[in-house]
Amino acid sequence: MTASLHTQPTPAQPHPSPSNPPTLSLRAVSRTYGDGDGTVTALHPTTLDVRPGELVAVSGPSGSGKSTFLALAGALLQPSTGQVLIAGQDVTALPAAALPAFRLKQLGFVLQSSNLIPYLTVREQLTLVTHLTGQDAHAGRTRADALLRTLGLGDRAGHYPAALSGGQRQRVAVARALMNDPQLILADEPTASLDGPRGREVVQMLAQQVRERGRAAVMVTHDDRVLDLCDRVLHIVDGRLN
Amino acid sequence: MYLALRELRHHRLRSLLIGGIVTLIAFMVLMLTGLTRGLAHDNAALLIETPATHFVTTRDSGGVFTRSFLTPDTVTRLQAVAGAQATPLAQSFATLSHGDQQLSGVLMGVQPGSFMNPAAQQGQPLSAGSTGAVVDESLREDGVTLGDTLTLKPGGETLQVIGFTRAARLNHQPVVFVTLQHWQTLNPRLQGTVNTVALNAQGEAAALAAQLPGVTVHTRAAALQELPGYREEQGSLIMIQVFLIVVAAFVLAVFFYVLTLQKTPQFGLLKAIGASTRTLAGSLVAQMMVLSVLAVTVAALVTLGAAALLPAGLPFTLTAPTVLGASALLVAVAALSSLLSLGSIARVDPLIAIGAST
Ligand SMILES: Nc1ncnc2c1ncn2[C@@H]1O[C@H](COP(=O)(O)OP(=O)(O)OP(=O)(O)O)[C@@H](O)[C@H]1O
Ligand SMILES: [Mg+2]
Helix, strand or coil: CHHHHHHCCCCCCCCCCCCCCCCEEEEEEEEEECCHHHCEEEEEEEEEEECCCCEEEEECCCCCCHHHHHHHHCCCCCCCEEEEEECCEEHHHCCHHHHHHHHHHHEEEECCCCCCCCCCCHHHHHHHHHHHHCCCHHHHHHHHHHHHHHCCCHHHCCCCHHHCCHHHHHHHHHHHHHHCCCCEEEEECCCCCCCHHHHHHHHHHHHHHHHHHCCEEEEECCCHHHHHHCCEEEEEECCEEC | CHHHHHHHHHCHHHHHHHHHHHHHHHHHHHHHHHHHHHHHHHHHHHHHHCCCCEEEEEHHHCCCHHHCCECHHHHHHHHHHHHHHEEEEEEEEEEEEECCEEEEEEEEEECCCCCCCCCCCEECCCCCCCCCEEEEHHHHHHCCCCCCEEEEECCCCEEEEEEEECCCEECCEEEEEEEHHHHHHHCHHHCCCECEEEECCCCHHHHHHHCCCCEEEEEHHHHHHHCCCHHHHHHHHHHHHHHHHHHHHHHHHHHHHHHHHHCHHHHHHHHHHCCCHHHHHHHHHHHHHHHHHHHHHHHHHHHHHHHHHCCCCCCCCCCHHHHHHHHHHHHHHHHHHCHHHHHHHHHCCHHHHCCCCC
């Protein structure tokens, strides 16, 4: 099995090691909405691999299918055709009831806004994840504090989201997405509500964590100023990805 | 619980307000329960606490004692069927003067040896041949004491108070017990008839008694309902309580439903992260339970405090089992009212977490 992976032809990528199996693999995945005359193809059949240590940006105009793409990659939406494999698991084959637990274990989400729970402190935003997985509360706290320190939020652990700046909130969201040490991180316009330098800071942090931890990440973004921080930039136009 | 308690704590004012509303409603329900029970006792403690299981009346009386006249012959036949488990009761309304005040009461004739002979809380119970009276303790509030003489109006016959008994009220009036024999000499116009025969018997004796011609056997509960005014009085109070409980359920259900709808994006996010519908639903039910248990507990304590401050004459009866029962009902209603919101939590699609805004 290892041998076949070594011989597998892969496009040359600067950062990720080609010997690793892809964390996210879309195989001829498409999605259409509606039926009969009103059918809209939000995503045409797409094949894509994202490997460990790789941060992939997806950009495109409004209505081009970015959210659809991210929802498919995040096991939030079933494709009309094709298969989605995350960390080797074909999520299209999983029963719907098993998906929340799967996301909890393998995926981390950084969303555009309303990203944090207003009544939880910064630390609790993170320990919520360990609470949901049923892990030891003390270990969760220790891990949360370590992550917050790494992301420069050590002194904000006891604050509520309302007391944070937009950039700090997005960093908390990145920290929360890392809390369960997921294989794949999905980010939906994480810089939309931030100014240039703040936005870059957040994406830099995400990129650094992805590389250090050998995880994969896909980020949907409109923000051209952060594209240079990504390993690969994919453009999507009218549901076609390239 | 992780989310439930933190949310309640963070939105302190909101939690206090809704908790306050539930407390007030629970307080009203409990106070009304006390009043309902108190009025029931004031009206008919005799029929509520009696050892009798059934009452026999003539068929044409519809179960109203004062309209029923059983002949000595019928009484004999009932006693032949049920033996000592059957005892006749005769009832008339009386005006009694005590010193210079006039009192109303129900004059009741009982057989001294029977199970209907009231136990004396103070003084002596009635015995065969006694010409005294055992009266309800509520007459103490009118200044009646042991050994006092009550004069029947307008005839002028006198009764000496030889004992006080408890739980002897009928038609919102104190009962004055005399021996059946004495009652009949005081009421010669009734020619030896009695109003009812009380049975202290399960099943068989009651069934046998019911076969006698011209009589009907009523259970104790049925006889209570036939008491003039009883059903109407209790019915309106119970209706108010049912309304209050429905209002409580409605307020809670709508409050949490609106909150749930407002929090749809938040639930979408939590589901995207990987929280199951069950976790989120559990959190909502937990909030509902915490709020309603706290609110009902406070209301119960306030009610018990308020009951101690009520004027003595106000009929108000609230026992611990009643408080617990009413509280449990309110909490159960609160739990049920969360059902409305559970559906909308289940319907939240985690997909809305992506691209939900702008
Ligand atoms: N639930 C749906 N039902 C029908 N059509 C849909 C649905 N969701 C998306 N679409 C359509 O699919 C296409 C792609 O939508 P999508 O939301 O993925 O675009 P997007 O790139 O995220 O746009 P934006 O940048 O505005 O968020 C659009 O034409 C949209 O109208
Ligand atoms: Mg979108």
